[in-house]
Amino acid sequence: MTGQSIIDRFSSLLGSKGVITDRDDIAPWLTDWRGRYHGAADAILAPANTQEVAAAVALASETGIPLVPQGGNTSMVGGATPPADGSALILSLxxxxxxxxxxxxxNLAICEAGVILSSLHDAAAAVARRFPLSLGAKGSATIGGLISTxxxxxxxxxxxxxxxxxEGIEAVLPDGSIFxxxxxxxxxxxxxxxxxxxxxxxxxxxIVTAASLRLVPAIAARAVGWIGVRSPDDALALLRLAETHLGDSVEGFEIIADDGLGHVLSHIPGTRCPIGTRTPWHVLIEVDHADMSEPGPAQRLESALAQALERNIAVDAAIAANDAQAEAFWRIRESLSEAERAQGPALQYDIxxxxxxxxxxxxxxADAAERAFPGTTASSFGHLGDGNVHFHVRAPKGTMDGPAWMAAQGQAINTFIxxxxxxxxxxxxxxxxxxxxxxxxxxxxxxxxxxxxxxxxKTAFDPKGIMNPGKLIPRPDEG
Amino acid sequence: MTGQSIIDRFSSLLGSKGVITDRDDIAPWLTDWRGRYHGAADAILAPANTQEVAAAVALASETGIPLVPQGGNTSMVGGATPPADGSALILSLxxxxxxxxxxxxxNLAICEAGVILSSLHDAAAAVARRFPLSLGAKGSATIGGLISTxxxxxxxxxxxxxxxxxEGIEAVLPDGSIFxxxxxxxxxxxxxxxxxxxxxxxxxxxIVTAASLRLVPAIAARAVGWIGVRSPDDALALLRLAETHLGDSVEGFEIIADDGLGHVLSHIPGTRCPIGTRTPWHVLIEVDHADMSEPGPAQRLESALAQALERNIAVDAAIAANDAQAEAFWRIRESLSEAERAQGPALQYDIxxxxxxxxxxxxxxADAAERAFPGTTASSFGHLGDGNVHFHVRAPKGTMDGPAWMAAQGQAINTFIxxxxxxxxxxxxxxxxxxxxxxxxxxxxxxxxxxxxxxxxKTAFDPKGIMNPGKLIPRPDEG
Structure with a gap:
């Protein structure tokens, strides 16, 4: 618990709009968005500018009150949830x-930490530019959180x-100084x-308070393709072939296991497989050009895919005929998590x-996990070209109580993966x-x-340990 | 001075090839390559592998002997020269x-720290790849030094x-542990x-001991152009126009003041101005493609330059007709420092x-410097697209004793710039x-x-202060 006299001191720095103490107003920000972590805090500090952040951090440093910086509260790992003992305050940007x-x-935007990603997308689009990073939580996630993670x-x-x-950063360091x-x-x-x-x-x-961010030209022409392949090996060969033919214009390259596709087709209304053949693995590719030069992306993608089919790397392929079809292809990829949730309980790994x-x-x-944990099925999808997939281990068919299964098996499966x-x-x-x-x-x-x-x-920057305690740094008993 | 008994301990770790104590063998490595800094050291440690580096650093930590890591000794800022008091040992990679x-x-190479840049260039070329970083000292500079700077x-x-x-790094930390x-x-x-x-x-x-480095495809087709422009403003407008037309394929974009060009033409035999008009400023551009797709870089550069001439951004332009001509264009750029040295004493700034x-x-x-220091001339050249130029302030015409001029004026001009x-x-x-x-x-x-x-x-990583003392971190009296 933070004493009232200390909250009053923060109020005198930040004004009445800058300190939220109403319990109902605080409540939504005490739990992470997946509902796995629950914390407590007597107040949310909401400074209006960098100087106020600096003043708040200096007071926190002086009084030893820990601060939990928070943007859109969309962390997947409980990174913005305060400790349960109520010892910390939330500092919202x-x-x-x-x-x-x-x-x-x-090609630059200077954004404060609390700018929401989709707002930046809109602002950049209005001047024929784009900010080339997007993710599912774009309507809530803030620039400060995106940088800090x-x-x-x-x-x-x-x-x-x-x-x-x-390209540049402004931040308040744990002693209240401004970088x-x-x-x-x-x-x-x-x-x-x-x-x-x-x-x-x-x-x-x-606490990141603002950043200079790189913009890139708006997309003038795009092509989106769906390719059926036999194996992840062939998918990687396809990526290398695409890079040779299409160079830097390959903007997206996602791999999807056929079972994941099946779950999307079962659970997400209006989806259908873009190709006539069901292959063990699928690839979604997007090629973007910033200009209208010929040959355009569709023509170049077509010639790359023709060679992939000829060399037997690909089994079947389709190129979206228009934007609506392109969106339909992407909708499959973007629905994978939702479809997996509908399918049943699963442990998910971001590796x-x-x-x-x-x-x-x-x-x-996947083979090893299925052998080690009989009844489970394992598969993955994601960003093959980045060496990053979302790897899921699904509970045995018929598991009704997901949380009980996770409680019983979670730690062993975590360790295994x-x-x-x-x-x-x-x-x-x-x-x-x-x-x-x-x-x-x-x-x-x-x-x-x-x-x-x-x-x-950590100790060098934050000797008093006031910045986002309990996050990132393993405790002494944790290695 | 380092005691003999301690040098014996290093010898027992590194073997006879691993510790150089012959004064003639040490001498070349005690002075930076521009001859501005002179240090002393009783030995050069020359470990053969990462484990030996770790052992040597652990012993240095135990005994408190500072180490000065050294690669090709091509630092422009005295970064690899040991202290003059002989308290440190050189650790050569x-x-x-x-x-x-x-x-x-x-598209990966894993190199040890002592690999010379040009060796990596050659090895990559042999497998149809390239390592896309090069500089004048490529025949001496090592990967470890390039990373550390x-x-x-x-x-x-x-x-x-x-x-x-x-993309990845292996290093020995100041306590002798291996990252x-x-x-x-x-x-x-x-x-x-x-x-x-x-x-x-x-x-x-x-001490960086090895790194995973990103390779890119070899160049399949290139175009090199020389453009005369009226001002740096027009040069930047030309860059933006080139980026719009040529996208990511613009690999080099260098700006050169006409007086710098004049010095090259005066002092470097066999050089000539690539265009018929002498304009106040010049731009050297290189456009590279990794494939042979049409239109190739020359055709695309030509169309971009046509538009630049039409829009009156450029005054005159030439595209190299062949590789020999392309090399001749680049030779002008690469001879600028040598020509400036031949022209007379100058203070040089990397900003x-x-x-x-x-x-x-x-x-x-440049105007302000020339006004503040009458008789001097100032101009710059370099990487406009990176916001990085080499800015020179030349001694007044007729200055015979360069060092005396620098001793008298150097600090004031440094401060000013x-x-x-x-x-x-x-x-x-x-x-x-x-x-x-x-x-x-x-x-x-x-x-x-x-x-x-x-x-x-620095204190967190190197509490004993044994790593490259006297470099980078301002002393207490220096701010």
């Missing part, structure tokens, strides 16, 4: 939602993760890259391995971060040198 | 010169600096990015500012790093929050 500058000539999505193959799109690094310098070799350190730090080293090892991993790890990932040099968190959900497993599997380096940095 | 793996299918060059516009090309991060994961959100922290750290946080501000900066800062850079949110070190040369100026101009963050990280 949602009031800081201005796009400070939008410069199409320079180094978010990915389906366009990483071409444009990289958030890490590659942030002013918004100037977008393409080359800057003045020592350690503090910007890169804050990206993906999950709010444990400070990466080196790209070349991914085809074998997808097959071998994470060990398999570690064995091929992979990461147990490709996109979602560590938060509180993966902290113990991270501690168990990471090398002592990596954990020691993380702890040293 | 040059024996670790194996390319551990070369995987064209995955986040090197740039003329291909950054398209491919980024070293930071964008390192094993060679697995090239395109997505990995397990906490702070230690890899990015080590890139550009100038050996002050540990960056936000791209949009660079045209005005190039004109205004660096202040101008800082005033527009730029960096006093775009490519070369801080080393010992720019340490005091960095301390003077950087914000207290940035310096505090750097010092905190």
């Amino acid at each position: 949602r009031r800081m939602n201005h796009i400070r500058a939008l410069s199409p000539d320079d 180094n978010a990915g999505g389906t366009q990483v193959l071409r444009h990289g993760t958030m890490r590659a799109l942030v 002013e690094g918004l100037d977008a310098l393409k080359k800057d070799n003045r020592g350690y890259d503090i910007k890169q350190l804050l990206i993906g730090a999950e709010g444990t080293l400070g 990466s391995v080196p790209v070349a090892r991914m085809p074998a991993f997808m097959v071998d790890a 994470h060990d398999a990932v570690a064995a091929v040099g992979g990461s147990i968190s490709a996109e979602h971060g560590i938060g509180q959900m993966k902290r113990a497993e991270f501690g168990r599997l990471a090398s002592p040198a990596r954990i020691a380096a993380l702890r040293a940095i | 040059r024996r670790m010169n194996h390319i551990r793996a070369l995987s064209p299918d995955d 986040n090197a740039g060059g003329t291909q950054v516009l398209r491919h980024g600096t070293m930071r964008a090309l390192v 094993e991060g060679l697995d090239a994961l395109k997505k990995d959100n397990r906490g702070y990015d230690i890899k990015q922290l080590l890139i550009g750290a100038e050996g002050t946080l540990g 960056s500012v936000p791209v949009a501000r660079m045209p005005a900066f190039m004109v205004d800062a 660096h202040d101008a850079v800082a005033a527009v949110g730029g960096s006093i070190s775009a490519e070369h790093g801080i080393g010992q040369m720019k340490r005091a100026e960095f301390g003077r101009l950087a914000s207290p929050a940035r310096i505090a963050a750097l010092r905190a990280i």
Whole structure:
């Protein structure tokens, strides 16, 4: 519990709009959006600008009150949920939602941390540009949260993760000082890259308050294709062939197991398989051009796919005839999680391995999991070109009580899958971060040198431990 | 001075080939290659592998002997020169010169730190790939040094600096532990990015021993053009026009002041101006395709330049008719530093500012410098698209004693130029790093929050201060 006198001190810094203490107003922000983590906090601090963030952090540092930075509260790993003991306050960035500058000539946008991703998409589109990162939570997720979790999505193959799109950063460090690094310098070799350190730090080293973000030209012409293949090996061969023919214009390349497709067709109304043949695996590809030069993306994709069919890499292929069909192809990919939920309880893993090892991993790890946990089925889908898939282990058919199955089997299956990932040099968190959900497993599997380096940095930046406590850094008993 | 008994202990770890104590063998490595810094060391440690590096660092940590990591000794800022008091030992990575793996299918090379850049270029070319970073010192500079200084060059516009090309890293941390991060994961959100922290750290946080590096397809077709323009503003407009027409295939875009061109034509035999008109500014552009698709780069560049001439952005333009002509265009750019040296003494600055501000900066800062220091002439050339130029202030005509002029005027001119850079949110070190040369100026101009963050990280990683002492981190009296 935070004392009233301390909350009054925050109020005097942030004004009445800047401190929310009504329990009903606080409640929605105490639970992560998947409903797995529940915290407590006596107040939400909602500063209106960077100076107010700095003042709030300085007071938190002085009084030793931990702060949990929060944007859209869309963490997949409990990264923005306060501790259950009510010792911390939430610091919400949602009031800081201005796009400070939008410069199409320079392909730059300067956004405050609370700008919602879809708002940035709209603003960029209005000046014939785009911000090339998107994900399911785009209507809620904020720029600050996307930076602090180094978010990915389906366009990483071409444009990289958030890490590659942030050109400058402004942040409040744990002592309340302001790190002013918004100037977008393409080359800057003045020592350690503090910007890169804050990206993906999950709010444990400070609070990102604004960023300069890279825009790219709007899409002038696109082509979306669906290809049936026999194996993940063939899917990777198809990606390499596509890269040779289409170069940097391959914007999306997603692999989908046929069982996942089947679940979409069963559970999502209005979906149908884009090709006539049901193959064991499927690929969704998008090719984008920023100009109208000939040959356009459809023609170039067609010639690449003709060669893939001829070389027997692909079994069947279709190119969307129009935008509606393209959206229908993408809708299958985007409905996979929902269809899997409808299908039944499953444990889901967000993992990466080196790209070349991914085809074998997808097959071998699924086989091994099904053998080790009889009755389960395992399969994966996702960003093959990034070496990142979402790997699902489904409860045995007929399992009625999902939570009970997870309680009984969850930890053993987690250990099994994470060990398999570690064995091929992979990461147990490709996109979602560590938060509180993966902290113990991270501690168990990471090398002592990596954990020691993380702890040293954390202590150096935040000696009082006030920034997002309980997230990311394994506890002493966790490795 | 390092005691003999301690050198004996290093010898027992590294063998006789691993410890060089002959003064003649050590001498060349005690001075930076521009001859500005002179150090002393009783031995060069030359470990043969990562385990030996780890053992040597552990012993250094135990005994408190500072180490100066060294690759090709091509630092522009005295970053690899040991302290003059002889308290440190050099740790050379040059024996670790194996390319551990070369995987064209995955576009990856795993190189030890001592691999020379041109060796990697050759190895990649042999498998129809290339490593898209090059610079003048490529015959000496090593991968470890290029990573530790986040090197740039003329291909950054398209491919980024070293930071964008390192996919994985192996390093020995200051306590002798090995950070094993060679697995090239395109997505990995397990906490702070230690890899990015080590890139550009100038050996002050540990020793990079190997890296996984990104390769790209070999060039199948190229076009090189020379364009005369009226101003840096028009040069930037030309870049934007080229990007619209040619997209990602613009690999190089260099701006050259006409006086710099004049010095090349005067001092470098066999050079001639590629266009018939002498304009105030010139642009060198290279467009590369990885495939032979039509229209090829020459045809596309021609159509872009036609539009630039029509819109009066360009005054005159030429496209190289063949490879020999393309090399002749590039030779002008690459001879600029040599020609400037032949022209007379000059102070040289490696600076960056936000791209949009660079045209005005190039004109205004040169005018201001010439007014403030009568008799001097100032001009710049370099990577306009990266917001990075090499800015030269030349001694007044007839200055015979360059060193005396620099001793008298150097500090005042440094301050003047660096202040101008800082005033527009730029960096006093775009490519070369801080080393010992720019340490005091960095301390003077950087914000207290940035310096505090750097010092905190340094202390966290290297509490005993044994890694490359005296480099990068401003001393207490320096800000």
